[in-house]
Amino acid sequence: MVRLLAICFLLWGTAVAQATETFASRDELNAFKELQQSKLESQKELQVKELESQKALQVKDIETVRQQITAVDKRVDDQLAQLGQSIDRFGTLTTLLSVVITVLLVLGGFLGYRNAKSEAKEAASDVARASAQEWFDKQAEQLREQIKALGHKAAQLHIEMDGHAQGVQAYAADVERAIKTVQESIVKNGAQTPSALADSTKVLAQRDRELKASNEDSYSFDDWNTRAHAAYTAGALEDAAYFWFKAAGVADASATSVAKVLINRGITQGQLSQHEAEIASYDEVLHRFGDAAEPALREQVARALVNKGVTQGQVNQNEAEIATYDEVLRRFGDAAEPALREQVAMALLYKGITQGQMNQNEAAMATFDEVLRRFGDAAEPALREQVASAKVNKGIAQGKLKQNEAAMASFNEVLRRFGDAAEPALCEQVARALVNKGVTQGELNQSEAEISTYDEVLSRFGDAAEPALREQVAMALLYKGITQGQLNQNEAAMATFDEVLRRFGNAAEPALRETVARATVNKDGIQRQLNL
Structure with missing residues (x-):
């Protein structure tokens, strides 16, 4: 910047010097011109006298002088022109110099302003940056604390959510398990004891209360099904x-689910003694799904047919009942699926029992033999149950035909094959075999052996809670007391009848109430004999 100003001043000095020199030349020319004019005038006066004599000679000289004057004038004019041009150049240079100086000053000011602005901006930027850095550091620390707190809270919420989700899943699993337990009881016609269903009843009751708070219009299939199971257990x-x-x-319910709930409805209607409505529910299953090819639906169709046959038997439609069982055999007799084989075995078993009730004992034994032929070696628990039941019922039919030895052999076969079984259904058949064996021993006048057999029932199943086993225990006690009475062991007989009353006097089941009534009658008879 300083160097540029120095150059500008140097140029300005040179121009001024040139202009001064030009002004000096112009004054000398004016003086010279006056001097020449004076000389010319003097010469003219001197030469006037000589003109005449030297006119001819002087003409040439005058012309020469005139030419010289013209040349001088021309030179003077040229110098004046040059001087004007110099003045113009000086003015131009002065103007340019002024412009340059102005530009330089403006540029210098701009640069100074820019530098000052830049310095101020940098200073302000440094201050702002420092202030911002301080603010950001402060905010970052606060944010880190907040993020840390939020992370801790999020972790707690995650744990709580996981716990809640696990709780919901566990609760849903409890409800599903309760429904499954109750469903098994329904299918097996109350095989579960009330105590065994206590937990399921509690879970379903809670879920039922929750569903009651919801609009029924929004119920799903599962909601209706859950409420149904809750109502059933209640x-x-x-x-x-x-x-x-x-x-x-429900529109989106699966066909298998619909078939199952229709069967459940039929079973429930049967328990309400609404047998015609029950048969209609089973017929609805047959109407809607009778031609289905899916294994799951075929199983439900077979179940509906078997249940329909049982209900027909309850309303004394025995011929129709047997025809229904035959329909099961016609449709599913050759099926290989375990679920269908179970229904076929049940149809054969129930057919044989009905034939026995109709005093068609030979036909009944043939039917039971068919069960043994088809399923005698089966390993499936459900089929083993049907085989054991068929063997017991065959022994009963043999007893009706006075084939007591054969009947004893049938009962002993049950004890041999299934005596150590732990499954409740097989235990029931073992208990039945023992009770009927005792009855047969009585027919053979083996009274002491008969009483011993009844005692074995008490020894094995006296503390059982299952309704079917309690029924067999009550019968064993009743028959023992009757046999003791026949042996004139009246005190022992009354004690046995009292045991029946003590154990089952408050029972609500119809079969047990009947046994209690018979025990009471027999006890009263002995008391009358003894005049007590």
């Missing part, structure tokens, strides 16, 4: 049948 059978009817009407 003894509200009318509600259970209605809820299963509603479940069967």
Whole structure:
């Protein structure tokens, strides 16, 4: 910047010097011109006298002088022109110099302003940066603390959510397990004891209360089905049948699920002694799914047919009942699926029992033999149960035909094959075999052996809680007391009848109430004999 100003001043000095020199030349020319004019005038006066004499000679000289003057004038004019041009150049240079100086000053000011602005900006930027850095550091620390707190809170919420999700899943699993337990009881016609269903009843009751708070219009199939099972365990059978009817009407319910709830509805209607409605429910299954090819649906169709046959037997439609069982055999007799084989075995078993009730004992034994032929070596628990039952019922039919030795052999075969079984269904058949063996021993006048057999029933199953086993224990006690009475062991007989009353006097089951009544009658008879 300083160097540029120095150059500008140097140029300005040179121009001024040139202009001064030009002004000096112009004054000399004016003086010279005046001097020449004076000389010319003097010469003219001197030469006037000589003109005449030297006119001819002087003409040439005058002309020469004139030419010289013209040349001088021309030179003077040229110098004046040059001087004007110099003045113009000086003016131009002065103007340019002024412009340059102005530009330089402006540029210098701009540069100074820019530098000052840049320095101020840098200073302000440094201050702002430092302030911002301080603010960001402060905010970052606060944010880190907040993020840390949020992370801790998120972790706690995650743990709580996981716990809640696990709780929901566990609760859903409890509900599903409860429904499964109750469903098994329904299918097996109350095989589960009330105590065994206590937990399921509690879980389903809680879920039922929750569902009651919801709008029924939004119920899913599972909601209706859950409420039905809850009502069933609570003894509200009318509600259970209605809820299963509603479940069967849910649009997106699977065909298998619909078939199952229709069968459940039929079973419940049967427990309400609504047998015609029960048969109609089973017929609905047959109407809607009778031609289905899916294994799961075929199983439900077979179940509906078997249950329909049982219900027909309850309303004394024995011929129709046997025809229904034959329909099971016609449709599914050659099926290889375990579930269908189970239904076929049940149809054969129930057919044989009905034939026995109709005093068609030979036909009944043939039917039981068919069960043994088809399924005698089966390993499946459900089929083993049917085989054991067929063997017991065959022994009963043999007893009706006075084939007591053959009957004893049948009962002993059951004890041999299934005596150590732990499954409740097989234990029931073992108990039945023992009770009927005792009855047969009585027919053979083996009274002491008969009483011993009844005692074995008490020894094996006296503490059982299952309704079917309690029924056999009550019968064993009753028959023992009767036999003791026949042996004139009246005190022992009354003690045995009292044991029946003590164990089962408050029972609500019809079979047990009947046994209690018979025990009471027999005890009263002995007391009358003894005049007590």
